[in-house]
Amino acid sequence: MNDSKINQKNSPIAYSCYYTQNREGEQFASQHVLSFQISGVLTLNNGSKEYVFNPGDFRFIRRNQLIKFIKQPDPNTAFQSISIYLNQEALRDYSIQYNQKTSLIKSPETEMVLQLKEVPLLKSFMNSLIPYINEDQLITEELQALKVNEAITILLQCNPELKDILFDFNEPGKIDLEAFMKKNFHFNVQLDRFAYLTGRSLATFKRDFQRIFDISPSRWLIQKRLQEAYYQIKEKGKTPSEVYLEVGFEDLSHFSFAFKKQFGMPPSKV
Template sequence: MDTSKSTQKTSPIAYSCYHSQNREGEQFAAEHVLSFQISGILTLNNGSKEYIFNPGDFRFIRRNQLIKFIKQPDPNVAFQSISIYLSQQALRDYSIQYNQKTNLIKSPETETVFQLKETSLLKSFMNSLIPYINEDQLINKELQNLKVNEAITILLQCNPELKDILFDFSEPGKIDLEAFMKKNFHFNVQLDRFAYLTGRSLATFKRDFQRIFDNSPSRWLLQKRLQEAYYQIKERGKTPSEVYLEVGFEDLSHFSFAFKKQFGMPPSKI
């Protein structure tokens, strides 16, 4: 059971609670996120690096990132985390109100996920949100805005190096499509998302993709994911149920059907 008493659709404050076995998936982080791990373990992977967060850890995830996650509840305690989403509009308003801006044209592409050092300010801020969640109170708009501004202020005081990331309002620029796709093919997202993250329109993305790979994006993605799945099963001894999400398939039956069509046998026979 995965619950969010305050979801991002109605509030920038979100509470995640998961009671049963591990949950795996992926998400596109469209906005910056500040989170606190209450209980359980969260493992994140951005395609090149793995991050593990234990109870009591704070994290900051920068926007426009593809991330895979594993939520692991403790045997006797549910997986619980609380997050606050820092939208571009909220950051623009804060920038104007408090005259905060970056002097960089674009923030450097360094880390995508940051483990933040625990401070009394961060801890007291997250604790101030918990009573509203536990008591299932609906936080009104004015209080939401105050909490978002408080989160930004605390981040700037505790981690001033994040300023150039928080107030970078530029969209993704045109990047090396070949390198990006070879790194991120296992993320199960729509082509328009890949196009956006590589700084292209969908039409330009498809045209550049055909020129670089001599194949359509859909066919290349399917073949690349199946090749990786074959390697993981044959060479690393993984089971089909361990692999299909990892390489970018939505469900096991579709993966098994595509695998058999490609290799002439079901993945369980490799």
């Protein structure tokens, strides 16, 4: 049975369905996302806080953040969620059409992941997306654009405070690189992504990093991830297979090789 389904390529409307086992991973949230948890449990962690969403919960995920996730199916059904992505182009068009602008210089300092109150408008909107994911028919781009605009309108009516987030089109500003990296080293992303999120070009990021840590970013990331893995295994009693993804390695064999090279023993011998 197919474990996941997205109704159409490049569609802003996505449906996730997992039947058999937990799914873990991470992603870069490049766009704002409005989601509804149909069944199962979703756990998100952005390095600062953990969020748990149960069946019936609505969530709004802000753009430009790194997120780890665990999708846990319900024993009797499955993990199911439906999401609509609010890309910058659609939000700019909406801003022009309806004269919606933020009055702030930068986006307000609020939670990066928000649990929204259940209101009839949100529930009926999510129900209206079901034909977009269940029917084997072509959904035109015009129809998809209408649903995106409807989602924006409902969000603004139900949560007016989101206006200053939705219509903030600024790119990430220059932030404290040292603090950011110490909080986010366990995300397995390319250096250019770290550079972007700290408000720097890749060249400036590497130069600032070398000045702050006196080591290259790549070497520092490996050392930091291995140190955290050693701590988790020795002090928390976790197994290598539980740790390697958590600290930012892509696969267990690479993790084990790097760990042995760093500490002189395989992780299973700690």
